[in-house]
Amino acid sequence: MIYRIKIFIKLLIFFIFRFLYDVNIWKSVLTYYRLHISRKNSIDTISINKIIKWEEVSLKLKNLNLSGGNVSRLEMLIITAFASNLKDGENVLEIGTFNGKTTINCALNIKNKSNIFTVDLPEGEKIENIDRKDDYLDYDKKLIRDLKRKDKDFKNFDNINQIYTDSTKLDFSLYDFSLAFIDGGHDYETVKSDTKNCISFIKRPGVILWHDYDVTNPVGKYLHSISEKYDIKWIEDTRLCILKLS
Numbered sequence: 001m002i003y004r005i006k007i008f009i010k011l012l013i014f015f016i017f018r019f020l021y022d023v024n025i026w027k028s029v030l031t032y033y034r035l036h037i038s039r040k041n042s043i044d045t046i047s048i049n050k051i052i053k054w055e056e057v058s059l060k061l062k063n064l065n066l067s068g069g070n071v072s073r074l075e076m077l078i079i080t081a082f083a084s085n086l087k088d089g090e091n092v093l094e095i096g097t098f099n100g101k102t103t104i105n106c107a108l109n110i111k112n113k114s115n116i117f118t119v120d121l122p123e124g125e126k127i128e129n130i131d132r133k134d135d136y137l138d139y140d141k142k143l144i145r146d147l148k149r150k151d152k153d154f155k156n157f158d159n160i161n162q163i164y165t166d167s168t169k170l171d172f173s174l175y176d177f178s179l180a181f182i183d184g185g186h187d188y189e190t191v192k193s194d195t196k197n198c199i200s201f202i203k204r205p206g207v208i209l210w211h212d213y214d215v216t217n218p219v220g221k222y223l224h225s226i227s228e229k230y231d232i233k234w235i236e237d238t239r240l241c242i243l244k245l246s
């Protein structure tokens, strides 16, 4: 009898865990936890309807296949919508080109006299050559070595300017940009350097978007360190944060 009760309890536990897994309870708990930590650190969420007038946006989009290292489709809509909102002659600065999907979609939506500057490490760059190699996250090392970086094909886009350098060594004062998308190295020091440079050199009014805000990761830790000073918001249902500077 005791043996049967033990088997019954084990099966019950198994089915309870299986149920919790199926209803995605772990994801909900994690989301709730991240929302709590984010609010505690003065970064509230904002709905996508509040950041942009969607009824005024019309977009051309290309190649929305998902692959590791790229933004989600909703994030792509948001980034390209901001690019399409720029006035003629206002430019985009993207840090972290990867395979160029976001670059191309921004390039398709900016006005005639606008440009996109996109920064990445030289193709084939060895991790050993990066000054902060020990800080680099495994995720970033994988993307730096990823051969998909070579897939970018900008030959039909004369409004894309590829810059091959470590973003922390770039002289941001040389570039005129009103929209910045920070998605290069995701370690604390790189996010800090890219953010400081973007805040210092972006033309006002300007918009800064950060990708990979997972709240407790280095992107989150750095943004929490400046969120008292700047009105940064986390865009709902995305891993993007936004700062509008006037």
Ligand SMILES: C[S@@+](CC[C@H](N)C(=O)[O-])C[C@H]1O[C@@H](n2cnc3c(N)ncnc32)[C@H](O)[C@@H]1O
Binding pocket: 069, 070, 071, 094, 095, 096, 097, 098, 099, 100, 101, 102, 103, 119, 120, 121, 140, 143, 144, 149, 165, 166, 167, 168, 183, 184, 185, 186, 190
């Ligand atoms: C997540 S991917 C960028 C994805 C791209 N923005 C998109 O939306 O498809 C990050 C890229 O940042 C580049 N990267 C990493 N550290 C960098 C650094 N210090 N300077 C410039 N680029 C860097 C990597 O080589 C990689 O291609």
